[in-house]
Amino acid sequence: xxxxxxxxxxxxxxxxxxxxxxxxxxxxxxxxxxxxxxxxxxxxxxxxxxxxxxxxxxxxxxxxxxxxxxxxxxxxxxxxxxxxxxxxxxxxxxxxxxxxxxxxxxxxxxxxxxxxxxxxxxxxxxxxxxxxxxxxxxxxxxxxxxxxxxxxxxxxxxxxxxxxxxxxxxxxxxxxxxxxxxxxxxxxxxxxxxxxxxxxxxxxxxxxxxxxxxxxxxxxxxxxxxxxxxxxxxxxxxxxxxxxxxxxxxxxxxxxxxxxxxxxxxxxxxxxxxxxxxxxxxxxxxxxxxxxxxxxxxxxxxxxxxxxxxxxxxxxxxxxxxxxxxxxxxxxxxxxxxxxx
Numbered sequence: 001x002x003x004x005x006x007x008x009x010x011x012x013x014x015x016x017x018x019x020x021x022x023x024x025x026x027x028x029x030x031x032x033x034x035x036x037x038x039x040x041x042x043x044x045x046x047x048x049x050x051x052x053x054x055x056x057x058x059x060x061x062x063x064x065x066x067x068x069x070x071x072x073x074x075x076x077x078x079x080x081x082x083x084x085x086x087x088x089x090x091x092x093x094x095x096x097x098x099x100x101x102x103x104x105x106x107x108x109x110x111x112x113x114x115x116x117x118x119x120x121x122x123x124x125x126x127x128x129x130x131x132x133x134x135x136x137x138x139x140x141x142x143x144x145x146x147x148x149x150x151x152x153x154x155x156x157x158x159x160x161x162x163x164x165x166x167x168x169x170x171x172x173x174x175x176x177x178x179x180x181x182x183x184x185x186x187x188x189x190x191x192x193x194x195x196x197x198x199x200x201x202x203x204x205x206x207x208x209x210x211x212x213x214x215x216x217x218x219x220x221x222x223x224x225x226x227x228x229x230x231x232x233x234x235x236x237x238x239x240x241x242x243x244x245x246x247x248x249x250x251x252x253x254x255x256x257x258x259x260x261x262x263x264x265x266x267x268x269x270x271x272x273x274x275x276x277x278x279x280x281x282x283x284x285x286x287x288x289x290x291x292x293x294x295x296x297x298x299x300x301x302x303x304x305x306x307x308x309x310x311x312x313x314x315x316x317x318x319x320x321x322x323x324x325x326x327x328x329x330x331x332x333x334x335x336x337x338x339x340x341x
Contacts, residue, residue: 007056009106014115017144020338027055028064028103029119029138031168036146036338038261043174045263045338047280047300050287056104059283061167064103065138066096067154068123068130070165071240071273071309074199078312080131080159080323087129093199096167098128103167107138116141125158132158134324147337154330162324163307165269166334169277169300172256172263176288179277179301180222181257186215186274187250188241192308196233200310204242205230213239218253221276221301235278236298240271240309247333252303259341266335267305270320275302305334 009027019042023033032055035042046063049055055062076089087094096103102121111118116139123134137153152164171179191213193203207214212224212231225236243251251272252265265272277300280286285294308314311321324330 007053009055010109012109012112012117014113014117014140014142016115016142016146018146020142020146022140022142022148024117024119024140025055026107026109026119028105029107029121030055030065030103031063031166034148034168034336034338036261036340038174038340043172043261044290045170045172045174045261047169047171047295048289050289050292054286058286060169060280060286061096061103063166063168065107065119065164066167066304067102067136067164068097068128068134068160068162069094070096070163070304070306072199073161074310074313076129078161080161080312083131085129085131093197100128102136102164110137115143130160132156132160134160134162136164138164145337146339147335149333149335151333152330154324156324157326159323159325161312161321162330163311164330164332165304165306167302167304168336169280169302170254170263171300172254172261173258174256174261176291176293176295176299177257178222178296178298180220180225180298182221182301183218183255183259184215184221185218185253186241187245187252188243188272189216190242192240192242192271194230194234194239198234198238198309200240200308200314202314202316213237218255221298225276237274237276238278240273240306242271243267243269243305250337251305254301254303255341262339262341264337264339265303265305266337267333269305269307269332269334271306271308273302273304273306273309275304277301305332
């Protein structure tokens with residue numbers, strides 16, 4: 001099935017035998033909708049905009065594919081190919097690939113099947129200041145066990161730091177509401193300390209020493225919200241957790257406030273950013289598609305599997321953050337698995 005928004009974006013929907021459906025838009029290779037069977041109906045688990053045109057202007061990267069480099073690069077600079085590069089960030093630090101990142105690009109639907117979609121994008125040498133001709137494939141596959149997998153394959157003809165993720169905003173309650181009542185378990189015992197501008201200091205902190213960040217046993221998102229100085233600048237959780245488990249083990253388990261729907265996140269990235277939606281209402285109001293009301297802060301939460309933020313400047317972690325180069329492609333996956341309880 002396909003549809004068109006007023007700026008001529010194309011949408012396609014895939015479904016499985018269990019009744020789950022996923023709608024993807026070519027603009028930003030964006031997840032517009034994920035509807036999961038629950039309580040005899042379909043529950044929408046993603047935030048979305050009331051006015052379709054707002055997909056193009058909302059500042060929160062709603063559910064989009066992020067690149068060339070997800071999260072932050074300090075001072076919008078890095079060194080590769082024996083050169084220094086300055087990124088087109090519009091700010092001191094580059095966030096999510098720059099002013100015109102992949103979330104604002106029109107991908108091409110290269111393959112379309114009943115339960116899969118392949119989207120492709122070419123990013124030319126110098127795009128947003130990044131070196132090399134960069135080609136990305138994003139494959140969405142929906143299995144009958146309600147698992148949506150996004151497989152990323154990318155190549156570049158020069159050395160270039162690259163990190164592709166999805167910026168899905170989840171609310172498993174299925175309505176415009178706070179996510180602070182969701183229960184959460186994170187399969188991580190360490191996270192990166194951030195400075196006041198959310199740039200990693202290079203220090204690794206243990207969640208055992210910072211109880212507010214300890215989700216090794218399930219607790220609500222709101223239980224220790226703002227109970228640590230690391231949350232002050234970020235206005236909540238917005239931190240990279242270090243994931244040491246195998247890709248077959250869930251990095252994240254989240255349960256809706258009513259306990260009826262569970263999300264598990266799987267990945268082969270070495271980290272994931274847990275973001276509690278602290279700036280959803282910081283700019284122009286975003287009107288929710290389900291009730292026409294403004295989204296408040298903490299109305300959605302993100303789990304962004306990725307390499308370490310600012311990896312180009314964290315040489316001590318280089319073995320966990322490979323760059324893309326000729327003969328060294330990017331190959332990573334993210335999977336969201338849903339189950340009704």
